[in-house]
Amino acid sequence: MSKSTKPFRYRGRWRATLTLPNGTRPTKDFESYDDALLFLAEQRAIASDMNAPELGGPTMATLAQALGHYAQLMTVAKKGARAELNRINHYLKADGSPIFKLVLNGENSWALQAYEPTVPKGFTAHLKRRQAQGNLVTQVIKKLAVLRCSQLNGVRFRELMTAMRASGLSESTIQKEIALIRHMFNVARTEWGWRGFENPTLGLKLGKSEIRFVKLTDAQRQAVFKALQECRSPYIWPMAQIALETTLRVGSLLSMRWSQTDLENRVVVTESKTGPVAIPLSIHAVQVLTDLYERPGRDREDDRVFPMTYNAVQMAWEGVREKAGVPTLQFKDLRHVGATDYAKLGLNAHELKVILGHKSTRMAEVYVNLAAVDLLQKLDQAAPRGPSTRVLGQGTNSGPKVLPFGRVAKRR
Template structure:
């Protein structure tokens, strides 16, 4: 905030704002001083003035990471994975740097070092919360950072778009391998994922009070985009859920996310699935919904997509099916 006072035969203007270096200048005319003060206030609003290095010298990157992990990440649905990632990041020497000394060049060196052991897509996933951390620090915590040091960091990651669908015989091998699992919940989880197109976390979080078999509907309260949705159930989904609900209250699947992840990895190796991921069952289900003749709004109601462009990324009709339709249209 600017202050103007008469000092001898001059008008002295001082500007003080939290996180910025104090500014002062003298003028012969008061109106010139007031005009300069307005210009400096505008620059301050635009983050164009020098930051207060003393404030940044008191804070290390580790201080921000710990605060972000314990106050922001903890509120996220994917907190456990992000907590592990951020805690591991704290052991890197870059976290001992003070914010006054931290530059994009430091993260470029970190990027180059990490790329020797991890893929670009994995590194991007690790850096996403760090990038968001600086945005929160700048805009919500009042940390006087002029810009985000990760904002100009270049990291080219290949597209994660997948077109993997079940090949002939793979579904049978998946079920056969699932029946060999010691955990009895693996097979119904996999069957339900394909019958509904639900995400892994949505399936694992299911409870009995979300299901209405009479109306053939299922309420998904916690979703990736934060919007609850009610989906219609296929005959197969009703059959699976009917068996699971017999005499059960509360959670349908008493298994942790990590336990299921490990079980799936063993199953995938046993069934010789190659690069088939569990999330590909969602791709398969959505593609099958379209092949059944459902239109995009109807499929979006089931999948939960609010952006049609994202929905179509999950849609991979089998080429054989397209060829059959083309042949029928010309016969």
């Protein structure tokens, strides 16, 4: 802590001075010896508080408390804050703590706000079904959330990974869950003063993630469009159309502003994971946005193109996909559907890269390849226009013999 010292006489007064761990030497003179002793005790107490580990250290903090602290310090400043916060809220809810949501804090920054979620009328039954599907994962999270961080080890997190796989969650989802917890513990060790604490997730080997692509049949697509048009929310259908046309994510769609939308030059500037980006608009996208802008009764003082919250979008989409009979389809899958549609229309990887807002063509090339595979499947399914094998010519003067697939037999 600090070197042991006592007040001493200096120029007729009692001088109190000590050297703290950070190298500073607070010094002060007093009339009485007791006042000087009190000053030294206060300085030691302040130094002790300054060097105390966050949340009391791993022997005091539960996993839920540590994740909640991490959310306020780190998650709130991330581009993918909403998705990460959703994962953290599972642990906070299991611990009985308030959960967080993102709220605007000024024009371009976000803050966390504790809240109690409300379930819309008619959504309770669906929520119970979803909770039952993830019941195994929920049980494991409840056990982990209340444990002190010093009680956690690799076996407990392996149990979580096993439960997630058993519940049908993808390797990508599992990776993100463990990566969040792993980084939180690393931050605790380097920034929170958790000295001597060993990260319990370091020994875990994660499976390879699979790229999520969704293919809709024509019937499913029409069912989704019909459900979107019948949705009570007046914005979910135009938002879905713009998602297909621009391949924008939900966060980018919600950040669209009329003041940054140029329908005449067919471009909109919106926020992406890498910052502001200019998105070209198709003719259909321009028409959808024009109809939305001219809609009677629209609040002209609200600059948002889609005046909805993230939760409102998710709630509306839950009803849409259930009504359409595609319960696993996520709103973000419209981005994949739109990109695949563009690939089928003939856009190359470089053109798709621009539309998707990616830095490289790696993912765009996957869409192009998927479109090519889809074309081959359609060719294979097409009705044959003639016999698969031509009858071999008879006699010596019947011309070249034609084998299956158009290969010409060598003359003997």
